[in-house]
Amino acid sequence: MHIPDGYLSPVTCAVLYAAAAPFWAIALRRVKRLLNTKLVPLLSVFAAFSFVIMMFNIPLPGGTTGHAVGVGIATIVLGPWGSMLAISVALLIQALFFGDGGITAFGANCFNMAIVGSLVANAVYRTIGRGAAITSPRRVVAASLAGYAAINAAAFCASIEFGIQPLLFHDASGAPLYAPYPLSIAVPAMMIGHLTFAGLAELITAGGVVAYLQRSDSSLLKLTAPDAPDKNSIEKSGWRVTRPLWIG
Numbered sequence: 340m341h342i343p344d345g346y347l348s349p350v351t352c353a354v355l356y357a358a359a360a361p362f363w364a365i366a367l368r369r370v371k372r373l374l375n376t377k378l379v380p381l382l383s384v385f386a387a388f389s390f391v392i393m394m395f396n397i398p399l400p401g402g403t404t405g406h407a408v409g410v411g412i413a414t415i416v417l418g419p420w421g422s423m424l425a426i427s428v429a430l431l432i433q434a435l436f437f438g439d440g441g442i443t444a445f446g447a448n449c450f451n452m453a454i455v456g457s458l459v460a461n462a463v464y465r466t467i468g469r470g471a472a473i474t475s476p477r478r479v480v481a482a483s484l485a486g487y488a489a490i491n492a493a494a495f496c497a498s499i500e501f502g503i504q505p506l507l508f509h510d511a512s513g514a515p516l517y518a519p520y521p522l523s524i525a526v527p528a529m530m531i532g533h534l535t536f537a538g539l540a541e542l543i544t545a546g547g548v549v550a551y552l553q554r555s556d557s558s559l560l561k562l563t564a565p566d567a568p569d570k571n572s573i574e575k576s577g578w579r580v581t582r583p584l585w586i587g
Contacts, residue, residue, distance in 0.1 A: 344441030346518045348508045362454045366420040370439030370480035385413040405532035410456035411486025411545035418562045419461040451493040460489035473567045474553045479505040479546050486545030487538045498529035
């Protein structure tokens, strides 16, 4: 899903940098309020986690790749704003030191994976998990679907960015100047790989990590579910969760 240099026009790159900038600014302000919490080291942990998981690429037609991002679980633990920063840092390191994703396309890659991915993951997780206990199996389902939806939303954005290039930027003869594939090719080429392999990897990663955290440290799941009841805390307080007895 990393867009290389030369695949998007300078105008497209500039627009996507401009679109990403206010989200980065808001994310920095939001995260500054939490500097004295354990969120800060977690930002580094999830930036590193995202960096590693994105290195396992599946080549896709059109010169790009499909891969998991880790945006689903990053959003659930860090919140959408923290996730935007963590994924952006991972993308920056990859672009600068490994050539995975272009410098000119850095804004586009961050917009797709860090920003759109985090917002979609947050919306899906909160919608499906609303009202469920923090240790509920429904939270695992919500996390899995949040990761799956997030990576496919990011891939869809990238496919649109690819597909509009030959429509908007071509020479006098009609030959494309940047990404050569129209929407009819770019969209299925990107989406097939992400709806299957990459999406499945993201689904398993998000759901698996949430299931593990439910057993080991459910407090890490509280940021995106601050009002969710915690079954463990209820039991520790002396209350018991019982099943109703029906007599009839």
